[in-house]
Amino acid sequence: MAQQSQAIHQLLDAEKKAGEIVDAARKRKGRRLKQARTEAAEEIEVCRKEKNEEYSRTEQEQRGSGDVFHQQVSRETKIQLADIHRQVVTNQQSVVECLLNFCTRVEPVLHKNLQL
Numbered sequence: 001m002a003q004q005s006q007a008i009h010q011l012l013d014a015e016k017k018a019g020e021i022v023d024a025a026r027k028r029k030g031r032r033l034k035q036a037r038t039e040a041a042e043e044i045e046v047c048r049k050e051k052n053e054e055y056s057r058t059e060q061e062q063r064g065s066g067d068v069f070h071q072q073v074s075r076e077t078k079i080q081l082a083d084i085h086r087q088v089v090t091n092q093q094s095v096v097e098c099l100l101n102f103c104t105r106v107e108p109v110l111h112k113n114l115q116l
Helices: 002-104
Strands: none
Touching: none
C-alpha cells in the first residue's frame, strides 16, 4: 500500500511539474507574441514614415514642376498681352475712323422688296 501511495504521489508530482512546464511554455509563448506584435508595430511605423517622406518628396517635386509651368504660362501670357496692346495702339485710329465713316456717311438705298 505504501508503494501505491508513493506511486500516486509521484504521479501527482509529475502532473504538477507538467502543469508548471505547460504554464511556463504558455507564458513564454505570450511574451513572444507580445514581442512580435511590438516589433511588427515598430516596423509598420518605420515603413509608414518612409512612405510619408517619399510622398512628401514626390509632392514637392510635382509642386516644383508646377511652379515652372506656371511661370512659363505667365511669361507667355504677358507676351501675348503686350502684342495685343501693341495692335490696339496701332489700329485704334483706323478703327475709330471706320466706325465714324460708317455712322456719318449714309447712302439711301431702296429695299429689295419694294416694288415700284
